[in-house]
Amino acid sequence: MNSNDTISTILARHGNNGTRLMQILRETQDALGWLSPPTLTAIAAGIGWPRSRVESTAGFYSFFHTEPLGRYRVLWSDNITDRMLGNIDLMQAMCRKLWLEPGRVSADMLVSVDTTSCTGMCDQGPAVLVNYRAITRMTAERVDQMVGLIQKQVPVDEWPAEWFKVEDNIRRADIILGNSLLPGDALRTSFARGTAAGVETASNERSWHEFMQAADTGASATLEEIKKSGLRGRGGAGFTTGLKWEACHNAPGKTRYVVCNADEGEPGTFKDRVLLTRQADLVFEGMTVAAFIIGAAKGFVYLRGEYRYLLEPLNAVLARRRSQGLLGENILGREGFNFDIEVHLGAGAYVCGEESALIESLEGKRGVPRNRPPYPVTNGFLNQPTIVNNVETFAAAALIADKGGDWWRSFGSARSTGTKILSVSGDCERPGIYEFPFGVTVRQVLEECGARNTQAVQVSGPSGICLNPDDFDRRIAFGDVPTAGAFMIFDDSRDIFEVVRNFVHFFAHESCGFCTPCRVGTTLLKNLVDKIADGQGTRSDLDEIFHLNRVLQTSAHCGLGHTACNPLLYTLDKFRPAYDRRLKLLKFVPAFDLDAALSQARQMTGRDDAGAHLETAQ
């Protein structure tokens, strides 16, 4: 099949629908290797979009390539937890063996090696993606074998199966991970609420008409349970779920959408990966309950591109649920209740975890956060009322729909009800998934996972909070230490400055670039931190960090920019010596290093003796 036929087939599979552009681009790239200029032209013609808009989308996402990148694309996950497990040494060893520089394609167009943002395998790193398939627990030995397989051009499908094994590592299960719900239970209970309320009304009022009206209140009665539960969003912001669903239900629109945010991009978070592996039914059930409540007919799971390997298993669960009557038309025999779910795969953009950016991406566009208001509950996907909730929120909602709001409230604390699933990684004996009731102290978590000599804990990823031992009696809860789930541990052998540097690089890489302060500011921060790392830092650079923070916090377009300075601020407050010992303690030193600038001349002349260096060099 020539490439035009391939593109036509893919376009036809997606009904030449531009809102499906992300899937069209991914499948085309899988088939053709990269997205060449003629390929983009053909896709644009197929979906009837201007070519410039297709190029616009293709150029935004890290996992789409508008330049050829070789038959094998090895991407090393570059979270700080991967670094602590030695990913950089391993990557450099791989590059040496392949005669390759990171970020470059080999001359024979066979292979390229680079880093990528956290791939969500922090409890089993160092991790890589090879042609977007996840491989865990890299070692020097595996690097050797992998290089051999690449050089022999063995297809990735034929590589050792155990490399692709992703462990769940559930260390502590509570009401969510230990639930015994069967598929359909939460829906049946929700439907029954309407009948129960209806029978009660009918017996009181003796009115068939009112009975019929009341029969529909299964949805509103279930919404009442969700509201009563006090459930708050698990993605980090903590908005009350019941209120969001109610607002969406009440918003005028032609149709409504349920979106599950599985774009788990916060470095150090991997609990959604485990929920989708082990509790996919519960998550889908929660989405279906949500659809029942708000009156939606269509749902999406926005699955991050790093979790590509979950696509087929999730589609299999969806197919089974359809055959069980839990999705599709007249769900569980309920006349007129039609709902189906589709998995939409992302392509490497952290900012798409922001709900309005996620919706833009679902529509086939660049993942740029929208101006708000209006909010997605009134103007979401295709401008229709839409709820976007985290994977864990839907899992919790399914349980609440079945067991009631009071039951949920009996766990956790008054303002932070229920349990929270934590992704624990870094310096501890048992990294993995821990489900605790809200209100657990940081110290309890550290004890349970076997952490020793802990110097710091980064909660909720780079944009979250860095805690030192003075804070370890604080509690995981919305009012104290809120979290989307990441819990990264650093013992006293770690250099906190390197942790921060990793996070600052992350934000610069993931800024969408829409607004000036974040687009330029995150890069300026990166350069400042690198300057300090190079031993050229001064007090004035620290002052500049505070100044940039004031600009980003108050003028950036979205949360990414608002919080981009957080890792610096928390650690400058609590781990100041990590900075001070690197500073030259002068008022100002230029970032330009004259001696380093001569390195090219030294390389060309093959000299590296004292005479080839400036005297000023240290």
Next chain:
Amino acid sequence: MSEANTFLLDDIEIPFTPGQSVMQAALSAGVFIPHLCYHPEFRPHGSCKLCTVKINGRPATSCTTPAAAGLEVESNTPEILDKRRTLVQMLLVEGNHFCPSCEKSGHCKLQALGYELGVMTPRFNLLYPTRPVDASHPDVMLDFNRCILCELCIRASTEVDQKFVFALSGRGIKKHLVVNAESGRLADTNFAPTDKAAQVCPVGVILPKRKGFAVPIGERRFDVAPISAHVDEFKPVAAAQGERT
């Protein structure tokens, strides 16, 4: 009712008509709020952030915030001016801006705001991006070195010309302007020098060829009077009266 339609901007009472943004109301009243990506003829999107003000104590972009009765808006405070100055410095180091050799000098909004806000140094290290010039078109050249990513040409080409000649690609600091052609060259698009998109660049990216220094340096728009004195030209009512760059 209409008397109630006012808000306070730095203690000046500003009238507005419902549907206007804070920015539109301020400009209509003759009060200048610095901006780069706002243009009276296009839907605002709030990306440059120059127009960030404090509304009832909270930061907000004045071009996207609807005016409402009783708002208290701060704009001309040392804190806000300092942030705007920093944003202009960010834009100056992000691209390659050599004002003395730029045909747009004196007509350039970025340069004018630099003067307006008292930008005396670049403050940050220059990023020196590599951005090749596109001189393929017979009548117009594109010097991407000066692009500040305001998206005005994109909006003009999309909303007015309906040609989609310009779009953004890349992400973050690598975000850049592209044109609607497989070759990536302006000459291979249906762009025309008479397009709206050719008229709206606030800096010196989209320039007509063979037309240089028609107005001598020193006598140009912002040479003669600072940008804040040109506030009448940015009024929403004046929108249809020709070129606004």
